[in-house]
Amino acid sequence: MKKLLLAVFTAFTALCAQAETLTIAATAVPHAEILDFVKPMLAKEGVDLQVRVFSDYVQPNVQVAEKRMDGNFFQHVPYLNEFNKSRGTDLVAVAAVHIEPLGAYSQNHKTLADIPQGGTIIVPNDATNGGRAMLLLAKAGLITLKDPTNILSTPQDIATNSKSFKIRELEAAIIPRVLSQVDLALINTNFALDAKLDPTKDALFIEGGDSPYANVLVARPDNKDSPAMQKLVAALHSPQTRQFIRDTYKGAVDPAF
Template identity: 70%
Template sequence: MKWKNALLILSASLGLVPAAWAEKLSVAATPVPHAEILEYVKPMLAKEGVELEVRVFTDYVQPNIQVAQKRMDANFFQHKPYLDEFNKDRGTDLVAVAGVHIEPFGAYSRRIKKLDELKEGAVVAIPNDPTNGGRALLLLQRAGLIRLKDPGKITATPRDIADNPKRLGFKELEAATLPRILDQVDLALINTNYALEAGLNPTKDALVIEGADSPYVNVLVARPDNKDGEAMQKLVRALHSEAVKRFILEKYQGAVVPAF
């Protein structure tokens, strides 16, 4: 055992930890930017003795189910309002461990160049989950297109619209499908991760976009039983590092904004 301890001390001094001795941490993530950010911190965690496994999902449901059922240790794809709604609806007790970045939500169109070109009766597609659908309606309200009965309701639905001067029609669809139906509607409100995956540039292509003061910070999520674990906290420190801040700013050019 003495030689093994000596080797571990030497490896640590060189910033290396043998893979066989590394603690494994599995994280579910959507592809852009979450999985990309996690892949960036992999070498940092390897030096800390943590082998990070990133598993990519393209929906907003399975990553939470995987963590709740202890198939994965954590996930990274959602904001706190979505997490709160998921816990309430599914009876789970997942917890936010750390906020990492904001993805300003935007409205996109292939048919018009600016919002005031929207005609009466135009069809607007929004996400069908309560928090992102409400987020879309709040953005449309800020743009002056509608008025909600409760101007601050984050889970608003089209039924909560009090004033709709252009008589806009709303289609509520799964968030991941919205970029694919952009040619079929007049306007679509799209989460930035899906916009980026579809080749859209939020800072250039969005007709209206949230500001950097958006309350929808994307968070690392885990369970109460593992949120304070050493490997999890090493991941938090890596995600909150200056290196990650520079990576986000340089790679996404304002489409993703650090929140730490």
């Protein structure tokens, strides 16, 4: 019996010693939830997936660029490109996982027509999500833009604003907290879900299925092709993960693979 226990312990110790740790930074919903779902798949492949949750859109990229984390999962490619350009980093997209439509929410009005003259509208203050919000406001007919194709439009790029809406910029993560204090707020789906909002029911209007803003797994050029990272990609792109996304988020988040 002692020999058997010793053999089992030795085998277990050897297995643990062989497991490779992969650290991924993520925002809580749905990114960290999806990563938690695939953890058992990675464990079977000898990868110990460790997820660290962040509440902002800057530190996850900083942590990866400074090699304090192996990768991250929270952003779309337009945001990544803008971050690389402004910060001088060279982070790369490894794989597209899901799409989170940007939506417009209000706790004070039931329709867009109810928003009063001079009403306050909050949009994200980062370049890409801010531009995305401006395009969505234009598509809804609330404003027009000087260049309707400019994905980096800001409130300064408004051509017409017939109801004199006051459009304010705020960090994306904070916007749900001020929803009750404004007339309309453009909120990323991950933060909407975190705030217990249902994008399919609560949004007054929302991006369509043609949104180009798929959320991607991100890494550095030196580790994007590592065996552990590629095992994570395989798990994220598995049929089980696709079904998990569909069953859990019921259209608020859609698989991009």
